[in-house]
Amino acid sequence: MLDQFILAGASEGLALGNLLFVLVAFLLLMLLLKKFAWGPVTKMMDDRAQKVANDLDTAQTQREQAEQLATARKEQLAAARQQANQIVSDAKDAGKKQGAQLIADAQADSKALKERTAAQIEQDRNEAMTLVKNDVADLSVTIAQKIIQKELNLSDQKALIDAYIDGLGESK
Amino acid sequence: MGEKTASFSIAGLTFDWPVIISVTITMAIVFFVLYWMAHKLTMKPKGKQNALEMIIDFTNGIVETSLPNQIGNNLKFYAFTLFMFIFMANQIGLILHISVDGVTFLKSPTADPLIALTLALISIGISHYLSVSQLGFKKYVKTVFLSPYPALLPINLIDQFTSYMTLGLRLFGNIFAGETVLALLWQFAKAAGLLSLVPGMLMTIVWIAFSLFIGAIQAYVFVTLTMVYTSEKLEV
Numbered sequence: 001m002l003d004q005f006i007l008a009g010a011s012e013g014l015a016l017g018n019l020l021f022v023l024v025a026f027l028l029l030m031l032l033l034k035k036f037a038w039g040p041v042t043k044m045m046d047d048r049a050q051k052v053a054n055d056l057d058t059a060q061t062q063r064e065q066a067e068q069l070a071t072a073r074k075e076q077l078a079a080a081r082q083q084a085n086q087i088v089s090d091a092k093d094a095g096k097k098q099g100a101q102l103i104a105d106a107q108a109d110s111k112a113l114k115e116r117t118a119a120q121i122e123q124d125r126n127e128a129m130t131l132v133k134n135d136v137a138d139l140s141v142t143i144a145q146k147i148i149q150k151e152l153n154l155s156d157q158k159a160l161i162d163a164y165i166d167g168l169g170e171s172k
Numbered sequence: 173m174g175e176k177t178a179s180f181s182i183a184g185l186t187f188d189w190p191v192i193i194s195v196t197i198t199m200a201i202v203f204f205v206l207y208w209m210a211h212k213l214t215m216k217p218k219g220k221q222n223a224l225e226m227i228i229d230f231t232n233g234i235v236e237t238s239l240p241n242q243i244g245n246n247l248k249f250y251a252f253t254l255f256m257f258i259f260m261a262n263q264i265g266l267i268l269h270i271s272v273d274g275v276t277f278l279k280s281p282t283a284d285p286l287i288a289l290t291l292a293l294i295s296i297g298i299s300h301y302l303s304v305s306q307l308g309f310k311k312y313v314k315t316v317f318l319s320p321y322p323a324l325l326p327i328n329l330i331d332q333f334t335s336y337m338t339l340g341l342r343l344f345g346n347i348f349a350g351e352t353v354l355a356l357l358w359q360f361a362k363a364a365g366l367l368s369l370v371p372g373m374l375m376t377i378v379w380i381a382f383s384l385f386i387g388a389i390q391a392y393v394f395v396t397l398t399m400v401y402t403s404e405k406l407e408v
């Protein structure tokens with residue numbers, strides 16, 4: 001091989017055809033690779049780098065937005081909670097007040113009812129007493145009549161009537 | 173060794189069939205492998221695309237170590253092509269070696285001194301061209317041949333010539349030696365029948381593994397040195 005090199009260098013003026021062929025072939029290979037392998041791949045790599053950079057920027061912006069939103073939401077939440085607390089305490093107060101009102105009403109009602117009942121009872125008792133009194137009077141009169149009818153004779157009766165008439169004249 | 177060759181002439185230029193066939197097949201393999209790898213690219217790389225991008229990042233890394241600037245960016249594609257071609261050229265002779273009537277038609281193209289030196293010529297040529305175009309001819313002469321002192325001109329001339337020769341011959345020597353040892357191992361393997369075939373095969377396996385490694389290293393060294401030679405010519 002080395003002989004060939006030296007020999008070629010000496011006698012054949014180097015195998016310049018080989019040199020030329022390699023040069024041309026290498027240029028051709030570069031052209032083809034540029035078009036079919038290097039070009040597309042490096043373009044894809046650049047695109048990817050670009051996309052990653054864009055994505056990072058977008059992510060940054062979106063994170064800021066998200067943080068803003070989160071802050072706003074937090075504030076809203078706090079406001080809502082306060083409002084809810086307010087509503088609950090209001091409702092509690094109203095409930096308490098209403099309850100007290102109800103109890104007072106009930107107490108008043110029951111008191112009135114008690115009084116009315118007591119008055120009714122009193123009245124009923126009086127009526128009953130009156131009724132009983134009348135009955136007793138009737139009964140005693142009847143009993144008295146029965147006793148009197150049995151024991152009173154005509155003469156006695158006459159004397160009694162006279163006494164009564166006398167009484168009438170006196171009482172006038 | 174006085175190897176036989178089959179050649180033809182066009183317009184006074186001598187062409188060797190082995191060189192033409194080897195170079196063509198090597199380049200075809202490089203092209204089709206890379207074409208296949210760059211086929212159906214996606215934003216999220218996977219499999220072969222990942223491998224291709226890894227190779228590209230690797231050669232880009234070589235360039236950026238010496239030339240971290242716009243000139244380096246322009247050289248990245250050259251470095252990539254050079255690396256792929258030399259790598260494949262170094263390996264193909266280990267995988268396939270075709271001889272007909274004592275003429276080797278398929279071997280490592282880089283095992284031919286002329287091809288290795290042609291590649292070196294392209295690399296060195298590019299480095300000189302870039303130096304002239306970047307610095308202007310006056311500064312180029314001053315930087316490359318008259319520094320640090322004009323008195324060192326002869327040494328600088330020798331330096332430039334030897335850097336070209338060593339760049340090519342280092343590659344040629346490594347690959348040629350690898351193939352020569354393979355040929356010797358083959359002669360050893362068929363020397364005494366089965367007795368030498370088995371150890372011969374074992375040694376061949378080991379040697380091919382080593383040669384694959386050497387081939388990769390030489391491709392890396394060639395590209396690295398190309399970039400170093402280019403960058404040292406650009407230093408004002």
